[in-house]
Amino acid sequence: EPEVTQTPSHQVTQMGQEVILRCVPISNHLYFYWYRQILGQKVEFLVSFYNNEISEKSEIFDDQFSVERPDGSNFTLKIRSTKLEDSAMYFCASRSDRGDGYTFGSGTRLTVV
């Protein structure tokens, strides 16, 4: 079964450092998303991406965040200057245009110290 692949699975970084989280969506999917889940809390939307541009972003997705699809397969989330409160599981997701739900990647656990 096709999978969304995320790397790394766990990243520890110092406050103020830049991190890049990487995702390889399912190959025939056209819509890409980043969500995050702080420990014990709900899954929160960050940003959606379609046709090489952001289609929607939440209030969480401020100027510290950016997304990129640098080639035909990768989809990245960059956090420029990490804060302690950025510690969370970050999930990449993708979907086809059939509207039958997302497929989530296995996640990257980001720990900011």
Place this chain on the structure above:
Amino acid sequence: QKEVEQNSGPLSVPEGAIASLNCTYSDRGSQSFFWYRQYSGKSPELIMFIYSNGDKEDGRFTAQLNKASQYVSLLIRDSQPSDSATYLCARGRGSTLGRLYFGRGTQLTVWP
């Protein structure tokens, strides 16, 4: 208001019983509803989606949607210990291709 509310549980049922998970939402513009299962430390896995009023069945799972009452539920028949997980309700607004709003989840334990 974009909230999705779920009874937080924990819900505990014996093996073989029916587990009933409930979800309410406040945005009448919601068009699509999804149930995800999330094991501890893992990513959400899609179980079912439902767009139309009524019931939708898939194996041991039945999703029920009542848009007038702004209520969606998930029934799990013949519950198994492997069903023990947190169940996330999510809704989409308007286009089915947009962002999802998640509830906090209901923790289900199925004991042998």
